[in-house]
């Protein structure tokens with residue numbers, strides 16, 4: 001029987017990164033993955049394909065609406081959706097093959113099949129066809145990720161009622177797309193299809209979009225999306241959908257109760273969150289405890305209720321983000337190799353890859369107010385940034401929040417061009433415990449969008465130069 005130091009179940013960003021780091025540190029490692037390709041949700045049906053479609057649909061929109069104004073006459077762009085999808089698929093396969101290569105390079109044994117924990121030190125792998133085999137190991141890391149959260153009354157068929165997975169592979173642009181949930185998936189994939197020609201309506205249960213993000217940022221972002229043509233129905237819930245000819249009649253009710261209305265849609269995208277994925281792992285029999293939301297319970301150092309069994313990524317508590325899963329993968333690998341792995345949960349950036357982008361790290365103003373923390377805020381609009389003006393991308397602002405007494409940066413929130421790249425500077429500053437003064441005194445190259453971060457830090461003490 002093959003025997004390992006570590007078996008990782010699931011090769012998403014959490015699992016494959018954990019396996020590589022453990023192998024780097026000299027452990028004998030195997031991975032078990034039930035998909036045909038590695039990379040998990042993120043590479044196969046998540047981050048990568050969605051970002052490919054966001055990239056090309058943004059270029060499509062620019063070619064149609066912005067190029068002429070910049071002196072580039074190309075005529076009206078024509079959409080070849082099949083080719084666009086092939087471009088996206090190439091990006092996915094480039095990435096999944098990359099992971100396969102990295103696993104081989106690090107001498108990690110990869111088993112394809114469903115992994116099940118049989119008991120301490122034993123993992124069974126059941127391939128799609130063929131006999132199950134049992135592997136022995138000192139430690140197991142569960143990195144099985146998450147699955148689409150279902151909504152009662154809406155049966156996902158991935159053609160007319162779709163999850164994010166179906167929304168990444170539609171064979172034609174829907175005339176009307178109704179999105180349930182104004183979270184990250186709804187706004188990213190809603191943006192993709194709007195740019196390609198769909199009429200998009202987003203129905204959101206709460207009275208705001210992007211819960212968890214800074215309210216100021218979310219409000220401004222909603223206005224910008226509305227200007228682009230996305231319609232919002234806030235404080236409303238979808239209670240059912242019926243087939244009507246080729247399309248659907250969707251019932252929408254006010255969240256607080258009241259009269260229902262019916263909306264027509266060609267496609268409905270259900271994007272109301274994701275749930276931890278633990279099916280088939282044999283956790284109950286093995287004695288691995290789950291929390292009230294079905295996540296694998298861990299002790300703060302990734303250890304589950306069973307000795308030798310650990311868990312990371314979307315399947316445990318915390319934001320369901322690829323980079324959070326990766327950092328946890330590195331941390332547990334280091335812990336298992338006798339080092340002191342650690343994740344700083346106060347500094348996990350989060351990005352919405354729309355146009356403009358939305359990015360956030362650290363505490364929001366709402367959180368600081370709720371915790372009665374005294375803070376100062378500095379805000380700087382992209383309309384006053386030289387590079388944004390030159391590029392014609394002046395939507396949005398940067399906001400820096402700093403402790404009123406110590407000036408330590410507590411949070412940075414951006415809605416604007418390339419916000420997802422700009423937030424890295426804020427994350428580094430916070431990781432090093434920087435003050436807003438530190439950012440303000442750091443020389444930033446001109447002309448860059450990053451100067452807006454410096455100016456927002458200067459604005460904390462009311463001394464922004466260009467405003």
Ligand code: FAD
Nearest residue numbers: 010012014034040041042046047115145313314320321322
């Ligand atoms: P996963 O990536 O879900 O990987 C788990 C793997 O485990 C899967 O491959 C699964 O097949 C396998 N598995 C499950 N059970 C078993 C078993 N019993 N045996 C063997 N294998 C098993 N996050 C970002 O940070 N940035 C983004 O831009 C972003 N975009 C996204 C877009 C979409 C449309 C979606 C759906 C998600 C997006 N996410 C994004 C979230 C991101 O994909 C997840 O946070 C991330 O994939 C979690 O990684 P993980 O390793 O925990 O799990």
Ligand code: NAI
Nearest residue numbers: 181182183184185186204205237238271272273274320351
């Ligand atoms: P989400 O949690 O971001 O948003 C779900 C939204 O649906 C919330 O606003 C919620 O209030 C709303 N909602 C819930 N039930 C509803 C109902 N019945 N009717 C109407 N609205 C309802 O979840 P989403 O967008 O599905 O994404 C899942 C996960 O994937 C997120 O946790 C996110 O972190 C991750 N992801 C990350 C991305 C990124 O980092 N760029 C991109 C896409 C996904």
